Each structure stands twice: as C-alpha cells, then as structure tokens.
Amino acid sequence: MGSNHVDVIIVGAGGSGLAAAVSCGEQGLKTIVLEACPQTGGTTGIAVGSFTAAETEHQRKAGVRDSSSQHAVDLANFAPKEIEKRNNARAREFFTEHAAETLEWLQSHGVKFVGPAPEPPNSQPRMHNVIPGAKAYVAKLQLAARKVNARIQTHSTVTELLIESGRVLGVEYQSQDGKRHQLFADRGVVLATGDYANNPELIKRFKGPGYEKIEGINPHACGLGHLLAEQAGANLVNMDVTYGPELRFISTSVRPFQQWLPVSGPLAAIQALLTRCLPDWIFKKIIKRLLVTWQHPESSLFDEGAILVNHNGQRFCDETCVQSRNLDVSNQPEGQAFILLGPAQTQQFSNWPHFISTAPDIAYAYVDDYLRLRPDISYRADNLLDLASLVTLPYENLKATAEQAFESGDQGPWVILGPVKSYFTTTEGSAVINQAFQVMDRHDKVIPGLFAIGQCGLNGMILWSHGCHIAWAMTSGRLVGKSL
Numbered sequence: 001m002g003s004n005h006v007d008v009i010i011v012g013a014g015g016s017g018l019a020a021a022v023s024c025g026e027q028g029l030k031t032i033v034l035e036a037c038p039q040t041g042g043t044t045g046i047a048v049g050s051f052t053a054a055e056t057e058h059q060r061k062a063g064v065r066d067s068s069s070q071h072a073v074d075l076a077n078f079a080p081k082e083i084e085k086r087n088n089a090r091a092r093e094f095f096t097e098h099a100a101e102t103l104e105w106l107q108s109h110g111v112k113f114v115g116p117a118p119e120p121p122n123s124q125p126r127m128h129n130v131i132p133g134a135k136a137y138v139a140k141l142q143l144a145a146r147k148v149n150a151r152i153q154t155h156s157t158v159t160e161l162l163i164e165s166g167r168v169l170g171v172e173y174q175s176q177d178g179k180r181h182q183l184f185a186d187r188g189v190v191l192a193t194g195d196y197a198n199n200p201e202l203i204k205r206f207k208g209p210g211y212e213k214i215e216g217i218n219p220h221a222c223g224l225g226h227l228l229a230e231q232a233g234a235n236l237v238n239m240d241v242t243y244g245p246e247l248r249f250i251s252t253s254v255r256p257f258q259q260w261l262p263v264s265g266p267l268a269a270i271q272a273l274l275t276r277c278l279p280d281w282i283f284k285k286i287i288k289r290l291l292v293t294w295q296h297p298e299s300s301l302f303d304e305g306a307i308l309v310n311h312n313g314q315r316f317c318d319e320t321c322v323q324s325r326n327l328d329v330s331n332q333p334e335g336q337a338f339i340l341l342g343p344a345q346t347q348q349f350s351n352w353p354h355f356i357s358t359a360p361d362i363a364y365a366y367v368d369d370y371l372r373l374r375p376d377i378s379y380r381a382d383n384l385l386d387l388a389s390l391v392t393l394p395y396e397n398l399k400a401t402a403e404q405a406f407e408s409g410d411q412g413p414w415v416i417l418g419p420v421k422s423y424f425t426t427t428e429g430s431a432v433i434n435q436a437f438q439v440m441d442r443h444d445k446v447i448p449g450l451f452a453i454g455q456c457g458l459n460g461m462i463l464w465s466h467g468c469h470i471a472w473a474m475t476s477g478r479l480v481g482k483s484l
C-alpha cells in the first residue's frame with residue numbers, strides 16, 4: 001500500500017469521526033481521519049454531552065426496567081407533529097437498538113457517565129451525562145484512536161471526492177499551506193462532517209429565504225460533507241428540518257466551568273469516582289451551571305409579559321409569536337436583542353414554577369441564578385436610568401418602551417438578560433444511507449465506496465430528545481467500522 005493509499009478515509013474528527021477511527025482501527029484497518037479545523041472535536045466538543053439510551057448497565061444498577069423498543073416509541077413524543085411525521089421509523093429503531101452497546105463500548109475506552117436522569121416525555125430515565133463534559137468524548141476517543149494506530153490529521157479540508165466509473169476512490173484535500181493532496185481508500189470514504197447549521201446558502205436553498213442570517217452555534221458547521229455527497233449523486237432528505245432557530249444567550253467569554261475539569265489522568269479518575277457518589281444537590285448545582293451556559297430562555301417569559309428590546313432600546317416584535325420572533329431578532333442591529341423583565345416578571349421568575357431555563361426534572365435556573373452565574377449577560381437595577389447605563393442602551397428609548405409595555409412606572413426591580421441571538425442548534429437533513437452506512441443515490445442505488453455517519457448520515461431520523469444526536473454520532477461511528 002503506497003503512502004497515499006489507506007483502507008479507510010474518515011472526513012471529520014468530531015464525535016462520529018473519532019468513534020469511527022477507533023472502530024476501524026479495532027478491525028485492523030489502516031485508517032486516516034482528515035479534519036478541517038486546527039483542532040478535533042467539531043460540534044461534539046462544544047456540546048453538553050448527554051447520551052440517551054435504553055437497557056444500559058447504569059439503568060439496571062438504578063433498578064430501571066426499560067427497553068429499546070419503548071425508547072423508540074417515546075421518541076415520537078418530542079418533536080412537533082409536522083416534524084415527527086418526517087421521521088424514518090426503521091432507522092430510528094435501529095438506532096435505539098444499538099445505543100446501549102455503544103455506551104458500554106465508550107466506557108470500555110475510558111469515557112465515564114453519570115445517570116440515568118429523567119427527561120419527560122421519556123417514560124423512563126434514559127439520559128446519561130458524560131463527565132466532566134463533552135470534551136471527554138474527544139479526549140478519550142483520540143487516545144483510543146492512537147492506540148489502534150488510526151492517524152488524525154488536522155488542518156486538512158476535504159474539497160473533493162475522487163470518483164471513477166461511479167465509485168468513490170478517495171479524496172482531494174487542502175492542507176494548511178494551501179497545497180492540494182490526493183489520498184485513496186481501498187475500503188471506503190466515510191463522511192463524518194457534521195451538520196450545515198452555519199451554511200446560509202444551504203439553509204436558504206432548503207428552508208427558504210429569511211433564515212440565512214441566522215447563524216449556527218458552531219461556526220464551523222458548514223455542511224461540506226452534504227455538498228460532497230450531493231455532488232456524488234446522493235439522495236438528501238429532511239434538509240429543511242432544523243433544530244431552531246431558537247433564542248440563546250451569547251456565549252460567555254470565560255471558558256465554561258466544566259471545560260476546566262480534567263478529562264484524563266488520575267485527577268479525572270478521582271473526579272469520576274466523586275461524581276458517582278455526589279449527593280443530588282451538588283449534582284444539580286453542576287447541571288445548573290451548564291444550564292445558564294448553554295440553555296435557551298423559555299418562551300413562557302414572554303407569555304408572562306417580558307419583552308424584547310434591541311440595541312436602540314426599542315421593541316420590535318410580538319414576542320409570543322415564536323417563529324416570527326426568532327426571525328425578527330436576526331434582523332435587529334448586530335442580530336441581537338435583550339430580554340426586559342418588569343418588576344412583576346422579575347419577582348415571578350425568581351421561583352418555581354416560573355424558570356428562565358431548564359433541563360427538565362433535573363435543574364431549573366431563575367433570575368438570581370443568572371445574576372450570580374452569568375454576570376456578563378444579566379443586569380438588575382431599581383430604576384430604568386441605572387438599567388440603561390448598566391447595559392449601555394439609550395435611556396429615553398428604553399423608558400418610552402417600558403412605559404408602553406409595563407404599567408409599573410419607573411420603580412423596579414428591572415432585569416435585563418442578554419444579548420440573545422437566534423441560532424440554529426443543529427440541522428437534521430442528511431444523505432440517505434442503508435444499514436451498512438453506504439450512501440444511496442437518487443435512484444436508491446448504493447454509491448460504491450461512500451459512507452456517511454453522525455449528522456451527515458442521519459438518514460431521515462428525527463432525534464429531538466436531549467442526548468440522541470451524540471448517541472447516534474457515536475453509534476454510527478462504532479458500527480461503520482464493523483461494516484467496513
């Protein structure tokens with residue numbers, strides 16, 4: 001085998017790509033992973049890290065009796081009906097059948113989990129949370145990939161598939177110095193390139209105009225794999241289905257707490273041990289910190305009278321109309337807005353049942369949690385003049401807006417949370433694949449030599465409960481190695 005020949009080329013070193021690298025290496029295949037970014041991880045590396053599965057050892061130890069078929073049934077209750085009816089039921093059953101094995105396989109490679117935690121409408125607790133956070137998947141799988149001699153090469157963007165007589169033979173990629181290289185794979189090329197949440201052209205083409213200003217949370221989620229698959233003749237499905245747009249607070253400039261925690265070595269082992277013995281209240285505190293970093297503000301804020309103002313201190317939409325609201329935010333100056341709570345909402349959202357964000361049934365974040373844990377996006381003042389100067393909004397405009405929206409005069413407490421932006425969290429369209437992860441063309445024929453996994457191989461599944469995207473990324477990565 002020459003230096004530009006391997007058995008398998010994996011495009012993308014996010015969760016699915018790294019899992020595939022380990023799995024291919026375990027089968028003795030000479031494997032290379034090409035990653036466009038300077039570092040590995042993709043969206044997986046910035047995720048919360050929940051992994052949802054049924055029939056796991058964690059569940060058995062916790063006395064939870066569950067089945068993967070019930071998991072598949074429960075999954076139908078997460079997405080709105082019009083989205084759920086687009087689901088590929090057979091593919092989703094295949095996923096739930098194999099998710100628990102994947103969790104055990106990850107643990108055999110040193111990834112540690114706590115749980116299971118409940119997440120209604122799941123009928124059983126199924127959410128397993130990786131410790132200390134999603135970076136652990138990346139660190140542990142990279143280590144495992146090294147052990148099985150799978151090579152990971154960063155700064156390498158795959159720009160073309162090399163196709164001859166309909167068969168994918170390899171790829172062309174560009175390295176950091178701008179040079180182009182060709183690489184050939186005897187068994188196959190695996191697209192593990194994540195989603196297209198940050199590709200305005202694809203979003204506009206499939207979802208229609210108006211959405212293209214909305215960014216993906218991961219700026220590198222550009223859908224290059226979807227484009228490569230399309231050029232090879234792949235059948236793409238559900239390309240208009242997106243998780244979001246939804247309002248999210250802009251991310252903190254401080255490195256999130258859980259990213260400081262060790263993911264390997266003796267400190268990580270001690271931490272894992274401690275986490276398993278943690279009393280509930282400490283565990284909830286940790287989750288709450290994650291909540292205010294990543295979760296979106298609840299729409300109930302607006303049902304109860306909170307409003308959105310832009311950088312000019314002006315109100316610009318009907319906040320209770322979710323669809324148009326999220327689009328309107330993206331059309332404001334800097335694509336941003338602030339949530340203004342009057343005295344009534346400030347009091348209301350300080351206690352159950354009125355929370356600002358949640359991981360259902362696990363933790364809830366209120367006004368005080370935001371003021372304490374996200375001081376970069378949370379402001380409280382007793383009058384509007386002080387509030388305007390804290391947030392640097394034009395006072396006269398803010399006062400006029402508040403007078404129209406609230407009946408409380410100038411007397412606070414007033415709270416502003418933000419900026420918020422409209423983001424796509426993930427996109428749900430992908431190539432159609434068969435159960436061997438081979439990409440299918442528009443005539444339902446296999447494209448020889450081409451495979452897709454993770455978000456690039458969702459295969460029409462609707463996976464809207466927490467923890468299923470990562471569970472699929474890891475499951476498809478693990479199984480494609482076996483298939484190859």
Ligand SMILES: Cc1cc2nc3c(=O)[nH]c(=O)nc-3n(C[C@H](O)[C@H](O)[C@H](O)COP(=O)(O)OP(=O)(O)OC[C@H]3O[C@@H](n4cnc5c(N)ncnc54)[C@H](O)[C@@H]3O)c2cc1C
Nearest residue numbers: 012014016036042043044049050158194454455467469470
């Ligand atoms: C804030 C946030 C939190 C989330 N939390 C959770 C959670 O807790 N649980 C859950 O299940 N899901 C979660 N998700 C969704 C989940 O993280 C992703 O859907 C999943 O990790 C995607 O994995 P992947 O391997 O398909 O893609 P990625 O992890 O995105 O990996 C794709 C990789 O391919 C690389 N790449 C792309 N194109 C090329 C190319 N042409 N050449 C070379 N490399 C390329 C990219 O740079 C990237 O590294 C979250 C998403 C977000 C945004």
